[in-house]
Amino acid sequence: MRFVIVTGMSGAGKSTALKILEDIGYFCVDNLPVPLIPKLAELIRVPKKGLEKLVLGVDIRSGAHLEEMKQVLKVLDAEEIDCKILYMECKDEVLIKRYKETRRTHPLTGKERVDKGLIEERQKIGFLKERADYVLDTSHMLTRELKEELNQIFVQDKAYNNLYITVLSFGFKYGIPADADLVFDVRFLPNPYYEEELRPLTGSDTAVCDYVMQDGAGEVFLEKLEDLLRFLLPKYVKEGKTQMVIGIGCTGGKHRSVAIAGKLQERLRTCGAYGVRTEHRDVEKDRVTKAG
CATH class of the missing domain: 3.40.50.300 (P-loop containing nucleotide triphosphate hydrolases)
Known part of the structure; x- marks a missing residue:
């Protein structure tokens, strides 16, 4: 019933x-x-x-x-x-x-x-x-x-913690998202923009993602960020928060931030009974700007 x-x-x-x-x-x-x-x-x-x-x-x-x-x-x-x-x-x-x-x-x-x-x-x-x-x-x-x-x-009767998380990639040159609750800067990671064959691609492409994660710093960052969020998220739920926006920023919002946002989403799905989605705010802006 x-x-x-x-x-x-x-x-x-x-x-x-x-x-x-x-x-x-x-x-x-x-x-x-x-x-x-x-x-x-x-x-x-x-x-x-x-x-x-x-x-x-x-x-x-x-x-x-x-x-x-x-x-x-x-x-x-x-x-x-x-x-x-x-x-x-x-x-x-x-x-x-x-x-x-x-x-x-x-x-x-x-x-x-x-x-x-x-x-x-x-x-x-x-x-x-x-x-x-x-x-x-x-x-x-x-x-x-x-x-x-x-x-x-x-249908699946999964536990639900009343918190829906948006992992939002963005470019700092277009401004920090006004609705972001937490913002993390990943401009320290290797930048695919300077590789001619990778520049037209985005962080959703395997080649770009592999390039960003090549030196191990990205994996270490994700591990430390996951540990922080595992501590923070239950606290936000306890305070009655139902919507969380986590901003991941790089210079243009096309390569590094997109790759890390995707990786973070995968990790957050194992952190608890939260709804998780990704959104890439600026991934197409570089193309539009250059076309104009």
Whole structure:
């Protein structure tokens, strides 16, 4: 029996999460009136009803009834119905951009500014985030990456520490990423830029990666960085952090930083139950600059 409530900020990907869960075999109901939730939950206890895996979408659209969710959760606990809460989180600046791109109206704003609605929404729905078993921050997450994370949690039953890590390669000459939590400089490593046959390639190519790692310094750096992150990441989780951006920088963001970011991602997948992705911010900029 699996009973999941999907909730979170409007625009953070709740509808997409519901579709993904439906595709992997869950019976999904969105925006059910809050007072009816305990009645529906009882059905998953009835044999042969086909509701062994049930997902409910609950969000700010419930209006005044949203406050009743506190009592509903107490009822579910009292009746020993195992209910897991998945909370979809996203940074305000990303949510505002999404609303502008889609030209949608935030449920609480009408003709007012979106940022005002986000503040009010966070206040009203915050109790569900505090109660959540899983928090997924989609600020830097692609749909396929969200699908992978949901598959690990709800199909493979892997442990999940509510921390999603983005390993972001970049070039210092284009500026340090504003949203980076940790930044590491790998300009001490051998630079493929000065090898004519390697210059057009990127750190994702085997030849470039081998060149960067040739003298052993890269491997030592990764070992020490992994040791540091194994210490830090549980501390961030304990403090409630759900999104971590680790910046790996070289001069142009095309060779060394890309190679090390890829290697670091591989290592982080063995560090604990974290979601991990890589993003290469500046890997194409050198090509664009020279073409111009």
